[in-house]
Amino acid sequence: MLSSSKSTGEKKMIDMRGAYGDALVELGKSDPRIVCVGGDTTDSLKTKKFGDKYPERMFNVGIAEANLVSIAAGLAIAGKIAFASTYAAFVPGRAVDQIRNAICYPNLSVKLVVSHGGLTVGPDGASHQQIEDISTTRAMPNMRVIVPADAVQVKHLIKAMVDTPGPFYMRLARPTTEIIYPESTPASDFKIGRGNVLVADGSDATIIACGLMVGKALEAADMLKKEKGISARVVDMFTIKPIDTELVAKCAKETGAIATAEEHNIIGGLGAAVSEAVGETYPVPVRRVGVRDTFGESARDEEVDALLEQYGLTATEIARAVVEARSRARK
The missing domain is CATH 3.40.50.970 (Thiamin diphosphate (ThDP)-binding fold, Pyr/PP domains)
Known part of the structure:
Protein backbone atom coordinates (compact mmCIF):
# COMPACT_ATOMS: atom_id res chain seq x y z
CA MET A 1 0.00 0.00 0.00
CA ILE A 179 0.00 12.77 -13.26
CA ILE A 180 -0.64 11.55 -9.72
CA TYR A 181 2.40 9.33 -9.21
CA PRO A 182 6.08 10.30 -9.66
CA GLU A 183 7.85 8.60 -12.58
CA SER A 184 10.15 6.99 -10.00
CA THR A 185 7.29 5.11 -8.30
CA PRO A 186 8.31 1.44 -8.15
CA ALA A 187 6.17 -1.25 -9.73
CA SER A 188 5.73 -2.85 -6.30
CA ASP A 189 3.47 0.07 -5.31
CA PHE A 190 0.85 -1.06 -7.84
CA LYS A 191 -0.48 -4.41 -6.73
CA ILE A 192 -3.61 -5.79 -8.33
CA GLY A 193 -6.29 -6.08 -5.67
CA ARG A 194 -4.74 -3.41 -3.43
CA GLY A 195 -5.67 0.26 -3.18
CA ASN A 196 -3.14 3.04 -2.65
CA VAL A 197 -3.50 5.57 0.16
CA LEU A 198 -2.43 8.93 -1.26
CA VAL A 199 -3.30 11.09 1.76
CA ALA A 200 -2.68 8.98 4.82
CA ASP A 201 -3.31 11.38 7.70
CA GLY A 202 -7.06 11.78 7.11
CA SER A 203 -9.00 10.91 10.24
CA ASP A 204 -12.46 12.48 9.74
CA ALA A 205 -13.56 10.72 6.53
CA THR A 206 -12.24 8.77 3.54
CA ILE A 207 -12.51 9.57 -0.17
CA ILE A 208 -12.15 6.51 -2.41
CA ALA A 209 -11.77 7.31 -6.12
CA CYS A 210 -10.65 5.80 -9.40
CA GLY A 211 -9.53 7.03 -12.82
CA LEU A 212 -9.44 10.76 -13.50
CA MET A 213 -11.56 11.34 -10.37
CA VAL A 214 -8.50 10.61 -8.21
CA GLY A 215 -7.09 14.05 -9.01
CA LYS A 216 -10.42 15.62 -8.10
CA ALA A 217 -10.49 13.64 -4.86
CA LEU A 218 -7.13 15.12 -3.89
CA GLU A 219 -8.47 18.61 -4.69
CA ALA A 220 -11.52 17.91 -2.53
CA ALA A 221 -9.34 16.84 0.38
CA ASP A 222 -7.39 20.10 0.16
CA MET A 223 -10.65 22.05 -0.04
CA LEU A 224 -12.10 20.30 3.02
CA LYS A 225 -8.96 20.91 5.05
CA LYS A 226 -8.74 24.60 4.20
CA GLU A 227 -12.42 25.52 4.29
CA LYS A 228 -13.92 23.26 6.95
CA GLY A 229 -11.02 21.84 8.93
CA ILE A 230 -12.00 18.31 7.88
CA SER A 231 -9.15 15.83 7.54
CA ALA A 232 -9.95 13.46 4.65
CA ARG A 233 -8.00 10.36 3.75
CA VAL A 234 -7.71 9.76 -0.02
CA VAL A 235 -7.51 6.29 -1.58
CA ASP A 236 -6.82 5.49 -5.23
CA MET A 237 -8.84 2.29 -5.71
CA PHE A 238 -7.49 1.46 -9.16
CA THR A 239 -8.52 -2.19 -8.82
CA ILE A 240 -12.30 -2.28 -8.75
CA LYS A 241 -12.32 -6.07 -8.79
CA PRO A 242 -10.99 -7.68 -6.71
CA ILE A 243 -11.55 -4.67 -4.47
CA ASP A 244 -9.28 -4.15 -1.48
CA THR A 245 -11.86 -5.09 1.14
CA GLU A 246 -9.27 -5.01 3.92
CA LEU A 247 -8.35 -1.40 3.14
CA VAL A 248 -11.99 -0.35 2.79
CA ALA A 249 -12.80 -1.84 6.20
CA LYS A 250 -9.76 -0.19 7.76
CA CYS A 251 -10.80 3.22 6.40
CA ALA A 252 -14.36 2.71 7.60
CA LYS A 253 -13.22 1.85 11.14
CA GLU A 254 -10.66 4.65 11.39
CA THR A 255 -12.56 7.52 9.74
CA GLY A 256 -16.24 6.64 10.17
CA ALA A 257 -17.53 7.92 6.83
CA ILE A 258 -16.75 7.34 3.14
CA ALA A 259 -17.35 9.18 -0.13
CA THR A 260 -16.62 7.53 -3.46
CA ALA A 261 -15.91 9.20 -6.81
CA GLU A 262 -16.00 7.68 -10.30
CA GLU A 263 -16.69 8.65 -13.91
CA HIS A 264 -19.31 5.92 -14.17
CA ASN A 265 -22.89 5.21 -13.21
CA ILE A 266 -23.16 5.02 -9.43
CA ILE A 267 -25.05 1.76 -9.96
CA GLY A 268 -22.65 -1.18 -10.17
CA GLY A 269 -19.37 0.73 -10.24
CA LEU A 270 -16.77 1.71 -7.65
CA GLY A 271 -19.33 3.18 -5.27
CA ALA A 272 -21.34 -0.01 -5.36
CA ALA A 273 -18.26 -2.16 -4.80
CA VAL A 274 -17.19 -0.05 -1.82
CA SER A 275 -20.72 -0.11 -0.39
CA GLU A 276 -20.78 -3.89 -0.64
CA ALA A 277 -17.43 -4.16 1.13
CA VAL A 278 -18.51 -1.73 3.85
CA GLY A 279 -21.82 -3.53 4.38
CA GLU A 280 -20.07 -6.86 4.86
CA THR A 281 -17.26 -5.63 7.12
CA TYR A 282 -17.86 -2.40 9.06
CA PRO A 283 -21.01 -0.47 8.09
CA VAL A 284 -20.58 3.31 7.93
CA PRO A 285 -22.32 5.97 5.79
CA VAL A 286 -21.22 5.94 2.13
CA ARG A 287 -22.04 8.78 -0.27
CA ARG A 288 -21.43 8.06 -3.96
CA VAL A 289 -20.33 10.68 -6.49
CA GLY A 290 -20.75 9.67 -10.11
CA VAL A 291 -23.23 9.67 -12.96
CA ARG A 292 -26.62 9.35 -11.32
CA ASP A 293 -28.27 6.69 -13.50
CA THR A 294 -28.70 8.90 -16.56
CA PHE A 295 -27.17 9.17 -20.01
CA GLY A 296 -24.71 11.93 -20.85
CA GLU A 297 -24.79 14.41 -23.69
CA SER A 298 -22.49 15.79 -26.35
CA ALA A 299 -19.97 18.51 -25.57
CA ARG A 300 -17.05 20.01 -27.48
CA ASP A 301 -13.61 19.03 -26.21
CA GLU A 302 -13.15 22.46 -24.63
CA GLU A 303 -16.44 21.98 -22.75
CA VAL A 304 -15.59 18.68 -21.07
CA ASP A 305 -14.93 20.29 -17.68
CA ALA A 306 -18.31 22.00 -17.86
CA LEU A 307 -19.90 18.65 -18.73
CA LEU A 308 -18.34 17.03 -15.67
CA GLU A 309 -19.61 19.91 -13.56
CA GLN A 310 -23.12 19.53 -14.98
CA TYR A 311 -23.16 15.89 -13.89
CA GLY A 312 -21.64 16.56 -10.48
CA LEU A 313 -18.21 15.02 -11.11
CA THR A 314 -16.20 17.73 -9.40
CA ALA A 315 -14.01 18.30 -6.37
CA THR A 316 -16.75 20.51 -4.92
CA GLU A 317 -19.32 17.72 -5.18
CA ILE A 318 -16.89 15.23 -3.60
CA ALA A 319 -16.32 17.63 -0.70
CA ARG A 320 -20.08 18.02 -0.30
CA ALA A 321 -20.47 14.23 -0.28
CA VAL A 322 -17.89 13.94 2.49
CA VAL A 323 -19.77 16.48 4.62
CA GLU A 324 -23.03 14.63 4.04
CA ALA A 325 -21.53 11.23 4.86
CA ARG A 326 -20.03 12.63 8.07
CA SER A 327 -23.40 14.06 9.08
CA ARG A 328 -24.80 10.51 9.03
CA ALA A 329 -21.89 8.95 10.89
CA ARG A 330 -22.20 7.32 14.29
CA LYS A 331 -22.01 9.83 17.13
Whole structure:
Protein backbone atom coordinates (compact mmCIF):
# COMPACT_ATOMS: atom_id res chain seq x y z
CA MET A 1 0.00 0.00 0.00
CA LEU A 2 1.48 3.33 -1.07
CA SER A 3 1.24 6.22 1.38
CA SER A 4 2.12 9.64 0.05
CA SER A 5 0.92 13.18 -0.48
CA LYS A 6 0.41 14.81 -3.85
CA SER A 7 2.97 17.52 -4.59
CA THR A 8 1.83 21.06 -5.21
CA GLY A 9 2.56 23.12 -8.30
CA GLU A 10 1.56 23.05 -11.92
CA LYS A 11 -0.21 19.89 -13.02
CA LYS A 12 1.60 17.60 -15.44
CA MET A 13 -0.73 16.03 -18.00
CA ILE A 14 0.08 12.85 -19.99
CA ASP A 15 -1.97 10.62 -22.29
CA MET A 16 -2.87 7.21 -20.82
CA ARG A 17 -3.26 5.70 -24.29
CA GLY A 18 0.27 6.67 -25.23
CA ALA A 19 1.54 5.04 -22.05
CA TYR A 20 -0.35 1.87 -22.97
CA GLY A 21 1.19 1.73 -26.45
CA ASP A 22 4.67 2.36 -25.05
CA ALA A 23 4.24 -0.38 -22.44
CA LEU A 24 3.21 -2.92 -25.07
CA VAL A 25 6.25 -2.10 -27.21
CA GLU A 26 8.60 -2.40 -24.25
CA LEU A 27 7.13 -5.66 -22.96
CA GLY A 28 7.00 -7.09 -26.46
CA LYS A 29 10.80 -7.00 -26.67
CA SER A 30 11.26 -9.74 -24.10
CA ASP A 31 7.98 -11.64 -24.31
CA PRO A 32 7.08 -13.02 -27.77
CA ARG A 33 3.80 -14.36 -26.39
CA ILE A 34 2.33 -10.84 -26.36
CA VAL A 35 0.03 -10.13 -29.30
CA CYS A 36 -2.40 -7.30 -29.95
CA VAL A 37 -5.82 -7.31 -31.61
CA GLY A 38 -7.36 -4.03 -32.74
CA GLY A 39 -10.79 -2.95 -33.94
CA ASP A 40 -9.93 -0.28 -36.51
CA THR A 41 -8.95 2.07 -33.66
CA THR A 42 -5.25 1.25 -33.49
CA ASP A 43 -4.18 4.86 -34.12
CA SER A 44 -6.45 6.16 -31.38
CA LEU A 45 -5.56 3.45 -28.87
CA LYS A 46 -1.85 3.86 -29.73
CA THR A 47 -1.51 0.12 -30.33
CA LYS A 48 -0.21 1.01 -33.79
CA LYS A 49 3.13 1.54 -32.02
CA PHE A 50 3.17 -2.18 -31.21
CA GLY A 51 2.05 -3.08 -34.74
CA ASP A 52 4.78 -0.97 -36.33
CA LYS A 53 7.40 -2.68 -34.17
CA TYR A 54 6.03 -6.22 -34.31
CA PRO A 55 3.77 -6.43 -37.39
CA GLU A 56 3.55 -10.22 -37.24
CA ARG A 57 1.95 -9.94 -33.79
CA MET A 58 -0.62 -7.26 -34.61
CA PHE A 59 -4.09 -8.14 -35.93
CA ASN A 60 -6.52 -5.41 -36.97
CA VAL A 61 -9.90 -7.06 -37.46
CA GLY A 62 -11.82 -3.93 -38.41
CA ILE A 63 -15.10 -2.71 -36.98
CA ALA A 64 -16.13 -6.13 -35.69
CA GLU A 65 -15.88 -6.11 -31.91
CA ALA A 66 -17.35 -9.55 -31.29
CA ASN A 67 -14.73 -10.96 -33.66
CA LEU A 68 -12.04 -8.93 -31.89
CA VAL A 69 -12.84 -10.64 -28.61
CA SER A 70 -13.24 -14.11 -30.12
CA ILE A 71 -9.98 -13.89 -32.07
CA ALA A 72 -8.18 -12.74 -28.93
CA ALA A 73 -9.64 -15.78 -27.14
CA GLY A 74 -8.35 -18.08 -29.89
CA LEU A 75 -4.88 -16.58 -29.63
CA ALA A 76 -4.95 -17.09 -25.86
CA ILE A 77 -5.90 -20.74 -26.34
CA ALA A 78 -2.83 -21.02 -28.58
CA GLY A 79 -0.62 -19.84 -25.71
CA LYS A 80 -0.47 -16.13 -26.44
CA ILE A 81 -1.09 -13.23 -24.07
CA ALA A 82 -3.66 -11.35 -26.11
CA PHE A 83 -4.35 -7.64 -25.68
CA ALA A 84 -7.61 -6.61 -27.35
CA SER A 85 -8.37 -2.91 -27.61
CA THR A 86 -10.96 -0.48 -28.89
CA TYR A 87 -13.40 2.04 -27.38
CA ALA A 88 -15.31 1.24 -24.18
CA ALA A 89 -18.62 1.89 -25.94
CA PHE A 90 -17.96 -1.15 -28.17
CA VAL A 91 -16.17 -3.47 -25.71
CA PRO A 92 -17.88 -4.58 -23.59
CA GLY A 93 -20.93 -3.00 -25.26
CA ARG A 94 -21.08 -5.10 -28.42
CA ALA A 95 -19.31 -8.22 -27.17
CA VAL A 96 -20.74 -9.15 -23.77
CA ASP A 97 -21.58 -12.70 -24.87
CA GLN A 98 -18.09 -13.29 -26.29
CA ILE A 99 -16.40 -11.83 -23.19
CA ARG A 100 -18.50 -13.99 -20.90
CA ASN A 101 -18.38 -17.29 -22.78
CA ALA A 102 -15.14 -17.14 -24.79
CA ILE A 103 -12.89 -15.41 -22.24
CA CYS A 104 -14.23 -15.49 -18.67
CA TYR A 105 -15.80 -18.94 -18.63
CA PRO A 106 -12.58 -20.68 -19.81
CA ASN A 107 -10.52 -18.17 -17.77
CA LEU A 108 -8.23 -17.19 -20.64
CA SER A 109 -5.37 -14.69 -20.59
CA VAL A 110 -7.08 -12.04 -22.67
CA LYS A 111 -6.44 -8.47 -21.58
CA LEU A 112 -9.19 -6.08 -22.69
CA VAL A 113 -7.78 -2.54 -22.63
CA VAL A 114 -10.24 0.11 -23.76
CA SER A 115 -10.30 3.89 -23.91
CA HIS A 116 -12.99 6.59 -24.08
CA GLY A 117 -14.67 5.50 -20.86
CA GLY A 118 -17.07 7.80 -19.02
CA LEU A 119 -18.36 11.21 -20.06
CA THR A 120 -15.07 12.72 -21.22
CA VAL A 121 -15.24 11.53 -24.83
CA GLY A 122 -16.15 14.98 -26.06
CA PRO A 123 -18.52 15.50 -29.00
CA ASP A 124 -19.38 11.82 -29.55
CA GLY A 125 -22.24 12.10 -27.07
CA ALA A 126 -24.29 9.59 -25.10
CA SER A 127 -23.94 6.70 -27.57
CA HIS A 128 -20.17 6.69 -26.99
CA GLN A 129 -20.10 7.74 -23.33
CA GLN A 130 -19.67 4.36 -21.70
CA ILE A 131 -20.91 4.65 -18.11
CA GLU A 132 -21.92 1.06 -17.37
CA ASP A 133 -18.84 -0.95 -18.41
CA ILE A 134 -17.39 -1.39 -14.92
CA SER A 135 -20.71 -2.79 -13.73
CA THR A 136 -20.91 -5.17 -16.70
CA THR A 137 -17.39 -6.55 -16.43
CA ARG A 138 -17.30 -6.60 -12.62
CA ALA A 139 -20.22 -9.02 -12.57
CA MET A 140 -18.41 -11.62 -14.70
CA PRO A 141 -16.66 -14.43 -12.82
CA ASN A 142 -12.84 -14.57 -13.29
CA MET A 143 -12.67 -11.00 -14.65
CA ARG A 144 -10.42 -8.45 -12.96
CA VAL A 145 -11.35 -4.78 -13.47
CA ILE A 146 -8.72 -2.02 -13.45
CA VAL A 147 -9.24 1.77 -13.73
CA PRO A 148 -5.85 3.52 -13.53
CA ALA A 149 -5.47 7.10 -12.35
CA ASP A 150 -2.60 8.18 -14.59
CA ALA A 151 -0.10 7.21 -17.26
CA VAL A 152 2.61 6.18 -14.78
CA GLN A 153 0.24 3.67 -13.25
CA VAL A 154 -0.82 2.38 -16.67
CA LYS A 155 2.71 1.27 -17.59
CA HIS A 156 3.18 -0.67 -14.37
CA LEU A 157 -0.26 -2.25 -14.45
CA ILE A 158 0.13 -3.47 -18.03
CA LYS A 159 3.22 -5.36 -16.85
CA ALA A 160 1.29 -6.74 -13.89
CA MET A 161 -1.47 -7.90 -16.24
CA VAL A 162 1.07 -9.75 -18.39
CA ASP A 163 2.44 -11.47 -15.29
CA THR A 164 -1.01 -12.45 -13.99
CA PRO A 165 -2.87 -15.24 -15.81
CA GLY A 166 -6.52 -14.80 -16.66
CA PRO A 167 -8.82 -12.12 -18.09
CA PHE A 168 -8.60 -8.39 -17.35
CA TYR A 169 -10.61 -5.30 -18.22
CA MET A 170 -8.69 -2.02 -18.06
CA ARG A 171 -10.43 1.28 -18.73
CA LEU A 172 -8.42 4.29 -19.95
CA ALA A 173 -9.52 7.90 -20.27
CA ARG A 174 -9.65 9.73 -23.62
CA PRO A 175 -8.21 13.10 -22.50
CA THR A 176 -4.72 13.66 -21.17
CA THR A 177 -4.85 13.19 -17.43
CA GLU A 178 -3.09 14.65 -14.43
CA ILE A 179 0.00 12.77 -13.26
CA ILE A 180 -0.64 11.55 -9.72
CA TYR A 181 2.40 9.33 -9.21
CA PRO A 182 6.08 10.30 -9.66
CA GLU A 183 7.85 8.60 -12.58
CA SER A 184 10.15 6.99 -10.00
CA THR A 185 7.29 5.11 -8.30
CA PRO A 186 8.31 1.44 -8.15
CA ALA A 187 6.17 -1.25 -9.73
CA SER A 188 5.73 -2.85 -6.30
CA ASP A 189 3.47 0.07 -5.31
CA PHE A 190 0.85 -1.06 -7.84
CA LYS A 191 -0.48 -4.41 -6.73
CA ILE A 192 -3.61 -5.79 -8.33
CA GLY A 193 -6.29 -6.08 -5.67
CA ARG A 194 -4.74 -3.41 -3.43
CA GLY A 195 -5.67 0.26 -3.18
CA ASN A 196 -3.14 3.04 -2.65
CA VAL A 197 -3.50 5.57 0.16
CA LEU A 198 -2.43 8.93 -1.26
CA VAL A 199 -3.30 11.09 1.76
CA ALA A 200 -2.68 8.98 4.82
CA ASP A 201 -3.31 11.38 7.70
CA GLY A 202 -7.06 11.78 7.11
CA SER A 203 -9.00 10.91 10.24
CA ASP A 204 -12.46 12.48 9.74
CA ALA A 205 -13.56 10.72 6.53
CA THR A 206 -12.24 8.77 3.54
CA ILE A 207 -12.51 9.57 -0.17
CA ILE A 208 -12.15 6.51 -2.41
CA ALA A 209 -11.77 7.31 -6.12
CA CYS A 210 -10.65 5.80 -9.40
CA GLY A 211 -9.53 7.03 -12.82
CA LEU A 212 -9.44 10.76 -13.50
CA MET A 213 -11.56 11.34 -10.37
CA VAL A 214 -8.50 10.61 -8.21
CA GLY A 215 -7.09 14.05 -9.01
CA LYS A 216 -10.42 15.62 -8.10
CA ALA A 217 -10.49 13.64 -4.86
CA LEU A 218 -7.13 15.12 -3.89
CA GLU A 219 -8.47 18.61 -4.69
CA ALA A 220 -11.52 17.91 -2.53
CA ALA A 221 -9.34 16.84 0.38
CA ASP A 222 -7.39 20.10 0.16
CA MET A 223 -10.65 22.05 -0.04
CA LEU A 224 -12.10 20.30 3.02
CA LYS A 225 -8.96 20.91 5.05
CA LYS A 226 -8.74 24.60 4.20
CA GLU A 227 -12.42 25.52 4.29
CA LYS A 228 -13.92 23.26 6.95
CA GLY A 229 -11.02 21.84 8.93
CA ILE A 230 -12.00 18.31 7.88
CA SER A 231 -9.15 15.83 7.54
CA ALA A 232 -9.95 13.46 4.65
CA ARG A 233 -8.00 10.36 3.75
CA VAL A 234 -7.71 9.76 -0.02
CA VAL A 235 -7.51 6.29 -1.58
CA ASP A 236 -6.82 5.49 -5.23
CA MET A 237 -8.84 2.29 -5.71
CA PHE A 238 -7.49 1.46 -9.16
CA THR A 239 -8.52 -2.19 -8.82
CA ILE A 240 -12.30 -2.28 -8.75
CA LYS A 241 -12.32 -6.07 -8.79
CA PRO A 242 -10.99 -7.68 -6.71
CA ILE A 243 -11.55 -4.67 -4.47
CA ASP A 244 -9.28 -4.15 -1.48
CA THR A 245 -11.86 -5.09 1.14
CA GLU A 246 -9.27 -5.01 3.92
CA LEU A 247 -8.35 -1.40 3.14
CA VAL A 248 -11.99 -0.35 2.79
CA ALA A 249 -12.80 -1.84 6.20
CA LYS A 250 -9.76 -0.19 7.76
CA CYS A 251 -10.80 3.22 6.40
CA ALA A 252 -14.36 2.71 7.60
CA LYS A 253 -13.22 1.85 11.14
CA GLU A 254 -10.66 4.65 11.39
CA THR A 255 -12.56 7.52 9.74
CA GLY A 256 -16.24 6.64 10.17
CA ALA A 257 -17.53 7.92 6.83
CA ILE A 258 -16.75 7.34 3.14
CA ALA A 259 -17.35 9.18 -0.13
CA THR A 260 -16.62 7.53 -3.46
CA ALA A 261 -15.91 9.20 -6.81
CA GLU A 262 -16.00 7.68 -10.30
CA GLU A 263 -16.69 8.65 -13.91
CA HIS A 264 -19.31 5.92 -14.17
CA ASN A 265 -22.89 5.21 -13.21
CA ILE A 266 -23.16 5.02 -9.43
CA ILE A 267 -25.05 1.76 -9.96
CA GLY A 268 -22.65 -1.18 -10.17
CA GLY A 269 -19.37 0.73 -10.24
CA LEU A 270 -16.77 1.71 -7.65
CA GLY A 271 -19.33 3.18 -5.27
CA ALA A 272 -21.34 -0.01 -5.36
CA ALA A 273 -18.26 -2.16 -4.80
CA VAL A 274 -17.19 -0.05 -1.82
CA SER A 275 -20.72 -0.11 -0.39
CA GLU A 276 -20.78 -3.89 -0.64
CA ALA A 277 -17.43 -4.16 1.13
CA VAL A 278 -18.51 -1.73 3.85
CA GLY A 279 -21.82 -3.53 4.38
CA GLU A 280 -20.07 -6.86 4.86
CA THR A 281 -17.26 -5.63 7.12
CA TYR A 282 -17.86 -2.40 9.06
CA PRO A 283 -21.01 -0.47 8.09
CA VAL A 284 -20.58 3.31 7.93
CA PRO A 285 -22.32 5.97 5.79
CA VAL A 286 -21.22 5.94 2.13
CA ARG A 287 -22.04 8.78 -0.27
CA ARG A 288 -21.43 8.06 -3.96
CA VAL A 289 -20.33 10.68 -6.49
CA GLY A 290 -20.75 9.67 -10.11
CA VAL A 291 -23.23 9.67 -12.96
CA ARG A 292 -26.62 9.35 -11.32
CA ASP A 293 -28.27 6.69 -13.50
CA THR A 294 -28.70 8.90 -16.56
CA PHE A 295 -27.17 9.17 -20.01
CA GLY A 296 -24.71 11.93 -20.85
CA GLU A 297 -24.79 14.41 -23.69
CA SER A 298 -22.49 15.79 -26.35
CA ALA A 299 -19.97 18.51 -25.57
CA ARG A 300 -17.05 20.01 -27.48
CA ASP A 301 -13.61 19.03 -26.21
CA GLU A 302 -13.15 22.46 -24.63
CA GLU A 303 -16.44 21.98 -22.75
CA VAL A 304 -15.59 18.68 -21.07
CA ASP A 305 -14.93 20.29 -17.68
CA ALA A 306 -18.31 22.00 -17.86
CA LEU A 307 -19.90 18.65 -18.73
CA LEU A 308 -18.34 17.03 -15.67
CA GLU A 309 -19.61 19.91 -13.56
CA GLN A 310 -23.12 19.53 -14.98
CA TYR A 311 -23.16 15.89 -13.89
CA GLY A 312 -21.64 16.56 -10.48
CA LEU A 313 -18.21 15.02 -11.11
CA THR A 314 -16.20 17.73 -9.40
CA ALA A 315 -14.01 18.30 -6.37
CA THR A 316 -16.75 20.51 -4.92
CA GLU A 317 -19.32 17.72 -5.18
CA ILE A 318 -16.89 15.23 -3.60
CA ALA A 319 -16.32 17.63 -0.70
CA ARG A 320 -20.08 18.02 -0.30
CA ALA A 321 -20.47 14.23 -0.28
CA VAL A 322 -17.89 13.94 2.49
CA VAL A 323 -19.77 16.48 4.62
CA GLU A 324 -23.03 14.63 4.04
CA ALA A 325 -21.53 11.23 4.86
CA ARG A 326 -20.03 12.63 8.07
CA SER A 327 -23.40 14.06 9.08
CA ARG A 328 -24.80 10.51 9.03
CA ALA A 329 -21.89 8.95 10.89
CA ARG A 330 -22.20 7.32 14.29
CA LYS A 331 -22.01 9.83 17.13
